[in-house]
Amino acid sequence: MRKLRAALTGALLLLATLLPAGPAAAAAPAGTNLQLMSWNMCDSQRASWNCGKYGTFADKLAVIQHHVDVNYVQAMLLQEICENDLTTLMSRLGSGWSRSFAPYQWSNYGVLSNSKCGEDDSSRQDRYGTAIVIHAGLANPKILPTTQPWVGQNTVQQCATATYFNDIRLCDLHISRFGVNEDHPDWDYADDQLAEVKAEVDKYEHVAFGGDLNVTPPDWPGNTRAWVWPAGLYWNGTTGYRECDQSDAANPVRTGRSTTVWNVKLDHVFSTQPWRWCVVDNNAYSDHAAVIYSMKIS
Numbered sequence: 151m152r153k154l155r156a157a158l159t160g161a162l163l164l165l166a167t168l169l170p171a172g173p174a175a176a177a178a179p180a181g182t183n184l185q186l187m188s189w190n191m192c193d194s195q196r197a198s199w200n201c202g203k204y205g206t207f208a209d210k211l212a213v214i215q216h217h218v219d220v221n222y223v224q225a226m227l228l229q230e231i232c233e234n235d236l237t238t239l240m241s242r243l244g245s246g247w248s249r250s251f252a253p254y255q256w257s258n259y260g261v262l263s264n265s266k267c268g269e270d271d272s273s274r275q276d277r278y279g280t281a282i283v284i285h286a287g288l289a290n291p292k293i294l295p296t297t298q299p300w301v302g303q304n305t306v307q308q309c310a311t312a313t314y315f316n317d318i319r320l321c322d323l324h325i326s327r328f329g330v331n332e333d334h335p336d337w338d339y340a341d342d343q344l345a346e347v348k349a350e351v352d353k354y355e356h357v358a359f360g361g362d363l364n365v366t367p368p369d370w371p372g373n374t375r376a377w378v379w380p381a382g383l384y385w386n387g388t389t390g391y392r393e394c395d396q397s398d399a400a401n402p403v404r405t406g407r408s409t410t411v412w413n414v415k416l417d418h419v420f421s422t423q424p425w426r427w428c429v430v431d432n433n434a435y436s437d438h439a440a441v442i443y444s445m446k447i448s
Contacts, residue, residue, distance in 0.1 A: 182448045186224075189438065190438035191230050320359065322360075323361035325364045340364065341377070348383050358422070425446075
């Protein structure tokens with residue numbers, strides 16, 4: 151990738167001489183930090199998603215508001231959120247916040263339909279999916295094409311740029327769980343999807359990404375699926391991206407604290423930016439903890 155960028159430099163310089171100069175993007179002032187929160191909210195109203203025992207959306211909204219107020223969260227990678235509830239969240243956050251929504255889909259032998267928040271016969275027919283929510287500017291949202299099951303639940307990976315925070319690229323991930331293909335429950339899609347995500351995030355010098363990856367870290371005791379992690383993704387002391395709960399960069403054991411009610415870590419947030427601190431909030435309003443990565447921007 152570095153070689154590709156170098157090879158393009160001459161062509162880009164020539165192109166720049168042919169185009170009118172535009173205003174340079176304003177850099178974030180010195181001392182700017184970004185608190186990025188990832189949370190699988192378990193917001194579905196459908197019984198099959200097993201979210202009914204984790205409180206109301208008002209409860210979940212209070213968790214988000216707490217982290218905005220107390221931990222100064224300025225960007226969010228949200229999974230399993232209903233689109234109408236996202237509208238409520240945006241109204242609560244107020245002006246200055248932007249969002250990008252991407253729906254989950256159900257594949258019936260390649261015929262796709264958007265996943266709904268509620269049962270088919272309920273009033274909640276709004277879509278269910280992931281959201282990137284950013285304060286002070288969101289640009290260039292994009293859904294990443296990833297390998298998905300021909301039969302079963304299709305999740306989604308999406309990215310957007312946080313313009314105020316030096317145009318850092320943020321990617322919200324929800325990797326397919328093992329066994330998702332009803333016809334082939336022994337097929338694992340995580341290796342393909344993680345490799346496809348890595349190919350995307352490697353394009354950016356400044357990037358942060360994460361979400362519900364549905365796989366434990368490479369060094370998690372007893373992890374039989376460590377093979378799905380592509381080389382160069384999880385920081386190993388030499389290469390890769392540092393994960394939020396890797397507090398010791400010099401001795402980077404790839405485990406971290408549990409982020410789920412099943413006492414395993416499935417939620418990860420990675421970044422190229424200097425690490426400041428990490429919060430894992432195991433609250434009562436989802437089966438997943440909220441993970442907050444504080445990073446230095448400038």
